[in-house]
Amino acid sequence: MGRGFPRPYFLEVKMAADCGSGSISSFRGLGHRNFAISGEACPDGKFIVSTAEEAYPVPTSSLIWEFRFKCGREVWKMRNRYMASVIVLVAAVIFSAPVVAQNDRPQHPEASKVQKATAAPAPRHDISGTWEPAKGPGDGIQAYGVSAMPNDGKPEHQLPYTPYGLETYKSHKPLIGSNEVLPTLYNDPRDTCEPLGFPRANFYNLRETQIMQDQYKVAVLYEYGEAWRVIWTDGRELPKLAEGGVLVGKEIREPRFYGYSVGKWVDDDTLVVQTVGMMPEDKVWLDGTGRPISDEVRVEERFHRVNHDRMELTVTIDDPKMYTKPWLAMNKFAFRLQDPHKDVTEMYCSPSEMEKYNKLFGNPASEDANKPHGQ
Amino acid sequence: MRKSAIRVFAVAAGLLSGSLPLFAHHGTAVLDTSKTLTMKGTVTEWDWSNPHCLLQFDIKNEGGQVVHWIAETQNPAEMVSLGWGKASFKPGDEVTVTLMPVKNGHPYGRIKLVVLPDGKTLVTIKEGLTPKAPGESSGGSKSDDYPKQ
Numbered sequence: 001m002g003r004g005f006p007r008p009y010f011l012e013v014k015m016a017a018d019c020g021s022g023s024i025s026s027f028r029g030l031g032h033r034n035f036a037i038s039g040e041a042c043p044d045g046k047f048i049v050s051t052a053e054e055a056y057p058v059p060t061s062s063l064i065w066e067f068r069f070k071c072g073r074e075v076w077k078m079r080n081r082y083m084a085s086v087i088v089l090v091a092a093v094i095f096s097a098p099v100v101a102q103n104d105r106p107q108h109p110e111a112s113k114v115q116k117a118t119a120a121p122a123p124r125h126d127i128s129g130t131w132e133p134a135k136g137p138g139d140g141i142q143a144y145g146v147s148a149m150p151n152d153g154k155p156e157h158q159l160p161y162t163p164y165g166l167e168t169y170k171s172h173k174p175l176i177g178s179n180e181v182l183p184t185l186y187n188d189p190r191d192t193c194e195p196l197g198f199p200r201a202n203f204y205n206l207r208e209t210q211i212m213q214d215q216y217k218v219a220v221l222y223e224y225g226e227a228w229r230v231i232w233t234d235g236r237e238l239p240k241l242a243e244g245g246v247l248v249g250k251e252i253r254e255p256r257f258y259g260y261s262v263g264k265w266v267d268d269d270t271l272v273v274q275t276v277g278m279m280p281e282d283k284v285w286l287d288g289t290g291r292p293i294s295d296e297v298r299v300e301e302r303f304h305r306v307n308h309d310r311m312e313l314t315v316t317i318d319d320p321k322m323y324t325k326p327w328l329a330m331n332k333f334a335f336r337l338q339d340p341h342k343d344v345t346e347m348y349c350s351p352s353e354m355e356k357y358n359k360l361f362g363n364p365a366s367e368d369a370n371k372p373h374g375q
Numbered sequence: 376m377r378k379s380a381i382r383v384f385a386v387a388a389g390l391l392s393g394s395l396p397l398f399a400h401h402g403t404a405v406l407d408t409s410k411t412l413t414m415k416g417t418v419t420e421w422d423w424s425n426p427h428c429l430l431q432f433d434i435k436n437e438g439g440q441v442v443h444w445i446a447e448t449q450n451p452a453e454m455v456s457l458g459w460g461k462a463s464f465k466p467g468d469e470v471t472v473t474l475m476p477v478k479n480g481h482p483y484g485r486i487k488l489v490v491l492p493d494g495k496t497l498v499t500i501k502e503g504l505t506p507k508a509p510g511e512s513s514g515g516s517k518s519d520d521y522p523k524q
Contacts, residue, residue: 137456143402175401182404191426207452223452347452353424360422361429361447365405365483 120308122269127218127303130342131209131311134334140206143176143288146315146329147203151177151289165292165322168281172290179289183362188290189283193349196225197257197284198275199299202315202330204288208344209335218263218271224347229258231273238262238274241296246277255279255295273301281322286329294321309337405477406485413473416444421464425450430464430486432472444482446474448499459497468492 133139145151149159161169173187174180190196196204205224212219216234221227239246239260245253246260253260255277263273276298278284286293297319305311315330317323416432427447436442448454451461464470469492474484488498 137453177402180402180404183401186401345452345455347450348425350425354426356422356424357426357429357447360431361427361445361483362401364445364481365477365479367481368479 119310122305122307124268125265125271126213127271127305127311128211128213130338130340130344131211131335132338133206134310134336137207140333141288142203142206145177145203145287145289145291147333148328148331151179151287151291153178159291160324160327162320162322162324165319168292168322169290172285172292174285174288174290177289182366183358184366188285188288190285190288190349191354193351193354194283195227195257197279198229198259198261199278199293199297199315199317199329200285200287201225201227201229201258202301202313203286205347206333207347208338208342210344221344223344226346226348227258229261231261231263231271233263233265233271236262239277241276253277257284259299269305271303273303275299275301286317286322292322293317294319296321304332311335311337405479405483406475407478408475410476411473411487412476412484413471414444415469415471418464418468418470419443419466421461421466423451423461428454428459430472430489432470442482444472444484446472446484446486448486454499457498457500463491463497464489 149157151157159165171187173185175183175186175188175191190204201222201224206222208223210221212221213233216232218231218233220229220231239248239253241247242252245255247253248260257279259275260277261273261275263271266272278293278295278297280295281292284293285291297317300316300318302314303311304314312332312334313330314328314332316326317329318326414434416434418430418432420429420431422429422431427450429445429447431443431445433441433443448459449457454460471490473487473489475487476482476484486499488496488500490496
């Protein structure tokens with residue numbers, strides 16, 4: 001292993017005898033600078049390799065590669081080929097280390113251990129549980145904006161702004177993303193401890209998410225900001241947008257940070273949720289990079305419980321004030337079911353703590369940050 | 376499969392070629408991401424608070440003068456998952472701090488790791504805590520073929 005690293009490299013390989021029986025083969029490893037590398041062979045014979053960096057670095061390459069395998073009798077042959085890939089991978093990781101010591105090459109005790117795992121089917125009409133982003137809690141930070149359309153300047157990620165939408169976007173000064181400003185210059189409502197609101201709760205710091213439901217409603221408890229919302233599944237109609245709020249029956253009701261949500265089960269394991277009646281654009285942002293959202297937005301969420309342990313969330317934004325057409329903001333964002341006894345940590349915004357942080361660190365650290373040292 | 380092997384190598388090589396750190400609350404605009412400093416110091420205060428925890432400590436520079444440093448970590452929720460806590464430090468603790476300094480040359484920085492008096496190391500990095508970067512898919516969004524079991 002490379003000397004001076006806090007953790008050793010390791011590579012753990014789990015192999016299943018038959019990928020057609022529902023068992024899963026996988027490997028995971030740690031490399032130079034703690035880059036995590038992992039892979040899973042799926043029961044349908046496909047193979048997904050995922051790699052992820054740690055320490056909040058920005059990866060420099062696409063992180064998901066797929067390997068197509070055949071199942072059944074060809075598994076052993078495939079396994080040998082797969083091992084060849086792993087050897088190349090290990091070689092790449094070790095070769096990149098600052099110090100390569102032949103004799104202390106790590107050997108994880110779990111290496112080559114055969115293990116079978118099969119997820120149970122999804123329960124009918126039930127998305128309750130404590131859910132964490134499948135790739136780890138940090139996967140939901142979305143520091144570059146909504147996960148399916150990162151704010152990276154690429155033409156394919158350009159949002160269909162209306163002129164007013166673009167003007168609103170340009171007036172925003174975010175602390176993260178490709179247009180980040182210094183901590184003294186932001187105007188993100190998040191940093192004065194305003195509620196994130198919806199749909200931003202899905203698009204910024206989406207972490208441990210607790211979902212509880214009964215026959216009338218589904219409650220979603222977000223870790224960030226300790227915010228919650230209720231999705232009604234009792235058959236009521238979605239409120240209609242009205243001047244200054246929404247029309248619930250004959251009553252005009254106020255706009256809300258987390259809006260008015262109605263959900264319908266479209267099959268045994270998919271809940272489709274419509275939400276309207278959120279705050280206007282001077283109160284909320286769409287994501288951490290300052291994209292706009294307005295009180296005319298209609299949001300569709302699809303909660304698809306793929307199996308007992310995995311759920312995917314897909315979100316579509318339809319905001320005629322800000323965007324010329326509906327667009328996909330989150331595409332099958334994956335969650336992994338957590339231990340029901342897990343005690344979720346609170347993650348709050350405190351004005352007094354924010355003030356202290358800015359005074360002690362944010363302001364002095366930002367001072368003259370764009371000037372060469374010593375000037 | 377040969378093609379796949381090349382792909383794996385390309386992924387590994389791409390990952391290892393470089394990176395920029397990124398936090399959830401603010402980015403790297405204030406930081407000199409090319410530098411890493413390691414220093415021994417004495418803890419004066421440990422603020423377990425949002426949006427970032429702050430470790431304050433004194434070091435002696437080469438001239439024997441005391442320099443007061445303030446360094447941030449992630450937020451408490453993140454740090455709990457990394458094994459840190461409100462009781463991780465107390466004033467007087469002798470620690471070795473590795474951090475990324477700010478650009479302006481003042482004694483501020485972002486902590487990478489801290490070695491405690493008993494030799495235990497606390498890190499600010501962990502497998503799986505990975506924010507999305509431009510052009511990257513989100514969990515599952517490129518994995519449309521993930522098995523429907």
